[in-house]
Each structure stands twice: as structure tokens, then as C-alpha cells.
Amino acid sequence: MNVEAQDSECLYERIARQLDAQIREGVFRVGERLPSVRQLCARERVSASSAMQALSLLEARGLVEARPKSGFFVRPRRVEQAPQPRPSVCTLEPSTVGVSDIVAEVFRQAGDPKMVPLGAALPDPSLLPAERLSRCLAQVAREQPERLGRYDILPGHPDLLRQLAQRFAACGCPVPQEEIVVTCGAMEALNIAIRAVTRPGDIVAVESPCYFGILELLESLGLRALPIPGTCEEGIDLDLLEAAIERHRVKAVAIVPSFSNPGGGCMSLAGRQRLMALLADHDIPLVEDDVYGDLHFGPERPRPVKAFDRDGQVLYCGSFSKILSPGLRVGWVAAGRYTEQARRLKYISSTTTPAINQMAIARYLESAAMERHLRKLRQAFRTQVEQVSEAILETFPSGTALSRPTGGFYLWVQLPEGVDALDLHRMAAEESIYIAPGQIFCPHTDIRNRIRISCGYPYDERIQKSIRTLARLVRELEQGRLKPSAPRRRK
Structure with missing residues (x-):
């Protein structure tokens, strides 16, 4: 190998090490875009070839992924190994529906601007x-x-x-x-x-x-x-x-x-x-x-x-x-x-x-x-879904399972056995956090420990703090240290 080749190899490996460290330290979070080849060339004063080799090396290590016409993005580290929620249990028998009372309770505070909208079915208006x-x-x-x-x-x-x-x-x-x-x-x-x-x-x-x-x-x-x-x-x-x-x-x-x-x-x-x-x-x-x-x-x-x-x-x-x-x-x-x-x-x-x-x-x-807007919106939702997924898997207790959607902006979360989603909803509301309990989506089956989390809002410090609070509430409910202050719904 000649001197020029050795210098080139050192350059791209050095850049890759720097980016690797920044990813692990949280400078670039899950779902976020890394600097482009052009930006790396300008910042590190290297050739496009060296910059591309550095990004490709990170991709080979599984830290980032290339997205067509978009660049390189930090990959989720936990989601691919996490279990997914089990299918619900149904008898394949028809029955009348009775969810209106529960829905009315759950969405009573949905429009309150003081609530963190983890149950919201809408995107952040800024998007x-x-x-x-x-x-x-x-x-x-x-x-x-x-x-x-x-x-x-x-x-x-x-x-x-x-x-x-x-x-x-x-x-x-x-x-x-x-x-x-x-x-x-x-x-x-x-x-x-x-x-x-x-x-x-x-x-x-x-x-x-x-x-x-x-x-x-x-x-x-x-x-x-x-x-x-x-x-x-x-x-x-x-x-x-x-x-x-x-x-x-x-x-x-x-x-x-x-x-x-x-x-x-x-x-x-x-x-x-x-x-x-x-x-x-x-x-x-x-x-x-x-x-x-x-x-x-x-x-x-x-x-x-x-x-x-x-x-x-x-x-x-x-x-x-x-x-x-x-x-x-x-x-x-x-x-x-x-x-x-x-x-x-x-x-x-x-x-x-x-x-x-x-x-x-x-x-x-x-x-x-329209098409430009949709491309940006899809990218934003994908990033937000990945970031919230990682945060849930990092903070929630063992026994948590999570969906891996390939579109939209919802996560379906299975909590540890014994955690009642409606109780969690009420506890979260006391902490100014709004979530959607599983009981409103399937009242006739055993999914009392499921919740829907919306990723329609950018993952900021407020969302991050709310995920940590939810994780604490789930852990305390699982261990029986909390009891719901509101009366349980009528059977």
C-alpha cells in the first residue's frame, strides 16, 4: 500500500471514529441525519471519497443507514431486537360495542395545551x-x-x-x-x-x-x-x-x-x-x-x-x-x-x-x-418514531414490547403484565401527560396492558422527560406501589 493510500485510510477512519463517538454520546440522536458528504469535506478538509468511505464504514457497523436522496441517518439500536406486542385474543363472535364512556373520559383533556400530547392523533402544527x-x-x-x-x-x-x-x-x-x-x-x-x-x-x-x-x-x-x-x-x-x-x-x-x-x-x-x-x-x-x-x-x-x-x-x-x-x-x-x-x-x-x-x-x-411537503413530513415522522421507540425501550421496565411501524406516527406498546393502561392514563394525566389506553381500541379482548403513543410531535426535552415519567409510573404500577386516584370504570 502506498503512502497516499495509507493517508487516505487514516483520514476516513479518523472521521468515522469521531462520528461514532458523537453518536454514542448523543450528539447525533437516533433518526437524525449526519453531516452530508459535502459538509464533511468542508469541515474536515478531506476529499469526497474519504468522507463517503467514513460514512460507509459506519453503515457497515450498523450505526447508520443510507436513505435514498436524503443522506445517512443514525439507526435505532434497540428496536430491532425488541419483541413486538402479541396479537389480541378474540372469540370471532360479534357483539355490541360499548366504548363511548371510556373514550369520553380519555379525551376529556385532549385539547388542554398544558398536557404533553403523547396520545394525540394529530401532527405538530409546525410540521x-x-x-x-x-x-x-x-x-x-x-x-x-x-x-x-x-x-x-x-x-x-x-x-x-x-x-x-x-x-x-x-x-x-x-x-x-x-x-x-x-x-x-x-x-x-x-x-x-x-x-x-x-x-x-x-x-x-x-x-x-x-x-x-x-x-x-x-x-x-x-x-x-x-x-x-x-x-x-x-x-x-x-x-x-x-x-x-x-x-x-x-x-x-x-x-x-x-x-x-x-x-x-x-x-x-x-x-x-x-x-x-x-x-x-x-x-x-x-x-x-x-x-x-x-x-x-x-x-x-x-x-x-x-x-x-x-x-x-x-x-x-x-x-x-x-x-x-x-x-x-x-x-x-x-x-x-x-x-x-x-x-x-x-x-x-x-x-x-x-x-x-x-x-x-x-x-x-x-x-x-405538496410532494416536497410530504417528503419532509414522512422524514420527520420516521425520525420521531425512531427516537420515541428508543426512549421507551431504554427507560421502560423489562416485559415491554413495541411495534415497528413502517409508516404513520403511532406506536403500539405492550406493558408488563399486571399494568392496567387505564390506570396509567389516569396517573399520567396527573403529571400533565396524555396517552391513549388500549381499552378504547378493543374493549372485548384482553389488552388492558396496551397503550398507543403518538409520535406526531418533535422529540424534544418535554417529550423526553414525559417518556421517563411514564416509565417510572409503569414501574411503580407493576410493583403495586401506586393505586389509581380515580374510580375504575364500571364493568
Whole structure:
């Protein structure tokens, strides 16, 4: 080896050692980006080759990972070895739903700005393009002020319908504009979709654990839920779903195939095709909630199940609340063969979605800003999920298990046996920390020791301190040193 080669080797190894030490000392935390090749060249006065060799050496050691077009990021050190939560235990028997009282208690303090929002189902407002959207809103109102003085009784504003159809087509899901009904957020979309395909007393199959909003809808509509266990990797168990369909007269299936709430599972492409074939064989409609589909951490967006729908069986629901603006309340349902029912139910439900809000979002979507924003948002959520995951595994007691989502911004956490999540919720509230206990996501199964943690906010000192406080409360509950101050819920 010549002298020049030896010097080059010393340079990149020295840089790698420095970065290695900074990672281990916490200068660069899990999920954070390391200096770029250009920055290292300028800072260390080395060639691009030496800088790249240093980063590649850290990657080979498993300390960092390269992300296409983004750079090198610090890898989680504990998550890959941590166990994942066990699937819930279900009897595959339908029953009435009763979660409203628990949900009301849990979310009573959700809007309090003094609470640390570890249970919040929304991103930090700083991650959303509020200023750009406010300009779009002002421009539309200034150009067409007459819209503030009338109803636009339409399934949706033509500008937004066109943008939605383009977005659906881009993810392999061509939907005619005339099948889209614009709603006031995803909850109204789900409400309309479920009402369009069921009658009181009907059975609706759902994943367990399930988004509590769907459970509340079933409860309010007098429907019976048929919980089907799901995993944190794939979501709903299709073998068990098929067995349940053979056993019961299931009138609809309502699930979140992409990054489910709260489990975080993402159904594989083969699973989506199998699900669609199963439902087509039995002529059962699917209510597909795809509100998190754009928040994938991998290079490609998951294709909606709707992309494999040939007979209009899928009622495809979503909204812009998680990615653009929860305040504008704009969502949609692409209702397929149930379009006429969806239009009538929309009129009965809220008459119309404000045209000004629709036009503002359409104007934003027309620009090149949307894809840039989504790339940044996905990167932020991935970083925050990794940082909170590491913090939980570092501080929580032995027996803790954790999901490994590949999109979205939720973690599903299994606590040690004997820790009641509702008790933990109440204890945490006394410490000004808000979490979501497992009981609201699956009231009929044994998941009393599960919680959902939101990673929608940047991992700062406040979040870090709250995770440590939660860990202390979990440990004290496990050891029986704490008792809940609030009365336990009625059985």
C-alpha cells in the first residue's frame, strides 16, 4: 500500500471514529441525519471519497443507514431486537360495542395545551404548511367572496375532485370523479360509508385492535362488531377473517390496511389482493380507511385495496387532516357502486363541505409544494418514531414490547403484565401527560396492558422527560406501589 493510500485510510477512519463517538454520546440522536458528504469535506478538509468511505464504514457497523436522496441517518439500536406486542385474543363472535364512556373520559383533556400530547392523533402544527394554506384560503376568498354567502350543494368542488382523481391514479387506484363525495374529514367519510352498506343489527368485521372512531360509529348506529386479531406487521389476520365470514353473515368489513391505528400494521400487496378476492367471492363491501397511506417510510406508497376493486365494492375513505390541515376538515369517500347512497347521506349529514376550504386545498395541490411537503413530513415522522421507540425501550421496565411501524406516527406498546393502561392514563394525566389506553381500541379482548403513543410531535426535552415519567409510573404500577386516584370504570 502506498503512502497516499495509507493517508487516505487514516483520514476516513479518523472521521468515522469521531462520528461514532458523537453518536454514542448523543450528539447525533437516533433518526437524525449526519453531516452530508459535502459538509464533511468542508469541515474536515478531506476529499469526497474519504468522507463517503467514513460514512460507509459506519453503515457497515450498523450505526447508520443510507436513505435514498436524503443522506445517512443514525439507526435505532434497540428496536430491532425488541419483541413486538402479541396479537389480541378474540372469540370471532360479534357483539355490541360499548366504548363511548371510556373514550369520553380519555379525551376529556385532549385539547388542554398544558398536557404533553403523547396520545394525540394529530401532527405538530409546525410540521404542516399552515402559512401556505392560509394564503391559498385568502386568495380564494378574495377572488370569489360570493361563496361565503351560499351553499355549494355538490358532491365536491370540481377543482378538488380533479386533484383527488389525479392523486388516486398516481397510486394505482383510478377512480372516476363522479364517484367521489367530499366530506367534512375522514370521520364523516367513514360514517357515510358504513351507513351506506349496513342496517341496525348488522355485523361489521373490524381489526383488533381497531381505531376507536370506527367502534364509536358502530355503537352509535346499532351495529355489532366482529373483532378479528391483527399483527403489528400485516394488520388483520386474513385466515381468521375468512373463517369468521364463513361462520357469520358479515355485512361489511371496515379496516385501515396501511399503517393501522393503533397497531401500525401494513398489509402486503399479496394480502390486499387476497382480501379483495375474498370479499368479491362473498359480495361483501369494504370500508377502506386510507388516511395514513401517504405517510410511508419506504420508497413507495402502498397501493390501496381499492386499486384491485373491479365491481365497486370498496368505499375508499381518507382526508387531508393528517398531512395538510386538520382545521379545514376536508376528506372524501370514493363510494363505487354505493355512490348514490353516499351522496344522499352526505346531504343528510352536513349538506356540503365548505367550497372555500376545498378550493384552497385544490390550489395547494396544483402547486409543486405538496410532494416536497410530504417528503419532509414522512422524514420527520420516521425520525420521531425512531427516537420515541428508543426512549421507551431504554427507560421502560423489562416485559415491554413495541411495534415497528413502517409508516404513520403511532406506536403500539405492550406493558408488563399486571399494568392496567387505564390506570396509567389516569396517573399520567396527573403529571400533565396524555396517552391513549388500549381499552378504547378493543374493549372485548384482553389488552388492558396496551397503550398507543403518538409520535406526531418533535422529540424534544418535554417529550423526553414525559417518556421517563411514564416509565417510572409503569414501574411503580407493576410493583403495586401506586393505586389509581380515580374510580375504575364500571364493568
